[in-house]
Amino acid sequence: MKQSYAIETKNLTKKFGSFTALSDLSLKIESGAIHGLLGPNGAGKTTAIKILCGLLKPTAGEAYIFGKKVPDRSILPQIGYMPQETALYLELSVHHNLALYGELYGMSRGRIAEREQELLQFIALEKWSDVPVSNLSGGMKHRVSLACSMIHEPKLLFLDEPTVGVDPELRASFWEYFNVLKRKGITIVLTTHYMDEAQHCDKIGLLRQGVLIAEGAPSDITRQTNTTNLEDAFLVLSRQEVKA
């Protein structure tokens, strides 16, 4: 197993009863890349991320993170997970939400305070530290949620639909964050069903009904399908898949 891959999966399959959520997913994600998992609702994006985070067990196949087979508790301190839902304690302040996760990763109080400063600056919420999360706007909550998944400086970030329900301006600033993190060498795996923003990814995987139907750099995928954007590319690929 080459260390250069942050994630490698082989024929990863997940079934819920007779329903196949993910079928034979084989992926290689390089360290320091932004990798997008794209596809409509129910394509298996979230299932893939949950398996990689150790929240679900695969029915078949295997997955490796930094060369270790998941689920493996020793990987957990190195990964950060931002669920699709807000996943914050609304009655706790921003500070206490961040501190909780810092403590769970065994960070010292001083280190948590340092990281909190950095992150609050990063998400432009320095003045909101002591405000209960319930008093924040939807966009602010989203930013706090992102910060919570990064308090412990993970090397690998899983972001499940980080930009859903986020206004265009905030979406743009999220992508700025992601690029800053990328420059620090952090690997980001994110899911989205906004085809337009997937252009920003280094590499994408297109999923449809649990099956990976295309993989590569966004420009390669559009070139291969003779289309100008990923949305059209997805439609072309879907049709090919149906014919096959």
Add this chain to the structure above:
Amino acid sequence: MDIRRALSITKRIFRGLRNDKRTLGLMFIAPIIAIFVFGLAFSGDVKDVHVVVVNHDEGYHIPPAAVPVWISKMIISNLDKDVLKVDYVDTEEEGVKRVQKGGAYGLIIFPEHLTRDIYNKIQTPSLTLSTTIQVRLDKSNVNVANAVSKAVTDAVFKTVKEAGQEMPVVVDAEDAIYGKGAKFMDFFVPGIMAFVVFLLTTLLTLISFVGERTSGNLERLQATPLRESEIVIGYAIAFSIIGMLQTVVLLTIGVLVFNIMIVGNIFLAFLVIALLAVVSLSLGILLSSLAKREAQAIQFFPIIVLPTFLLAGIFWPVEAIPSWLRPLSYAIPPSYAVDATRSVMLRGWGAGGIWVDLVALFGFAVAFLGLAVWSLKRGRG
């Protein structure tokens, strides 16, 4: 198992409560309301029952006295004024009519020769004569009917005693081994303590855990190094402290307002309640895996409340439950807590006296904690 991570969860719960006044109110106002409402409504004594008296007693000149005496009147004056509100009518028919119209729960009929017959019997014990005070009741309400019968019997005994007459046999239940002078509230407060802690802990953890699941927080937690057992232990620490605080509130009101008796070691009662809280929160976590939304969690309410309310021996003893139903009483954890706190507070028993209850509660706690951890791990399937 890292206790620091578990304590982070405990801290999170207490911090959340600080900003969640509604839940905090439910935790501490609800027990206060419960003890007052139940305590006052279920005080166990029947009071202010209307009865009518038909007094045919003609009285009797007891020589050498010049004026006649009426034993009937003595008995009437000895009737417990709190229990019975006495009214008079002339004939039995009138009395019956009064009962039929709902104006009274019964009539007490004193016969014509009551005083004379009693006097003669005392003078000449060999006489085979006997006299009857008839009590005709509306027995549609058994509790009320029993209270009236008892009040009349008590008044007769009291009158006989006042007249200096000895009863041939006396039953003396005053010198109690335990609970001497105990009132209904003394019996009731230990029960309500267990009931309130069981109910609120189960419901609050149930709702709180459904929230953990639906908000995505549980998944985020499970993606950190935190273990499921640490989540459950963190909750257990928080809710046993809350349970003990609720107990302190209830006992304070019990002592200050209802003047209840506590003869045993109160800290042993706290331990019992803390164990019950651990059982309850584990049950809450278990049930939360069956509910997808907060609204569904509410549907578990009757399942939690009813068996406890009816079978745990809070309001009436387990002995009053039909024997075929009693195994159910022993299957629900609050029964043991009710029995144990009552034994500690009223009998003054130590850990040795309630070891069966302690072992049962401890067993339930361990088993339920294990099941709660299992149910959380199963989510990773």
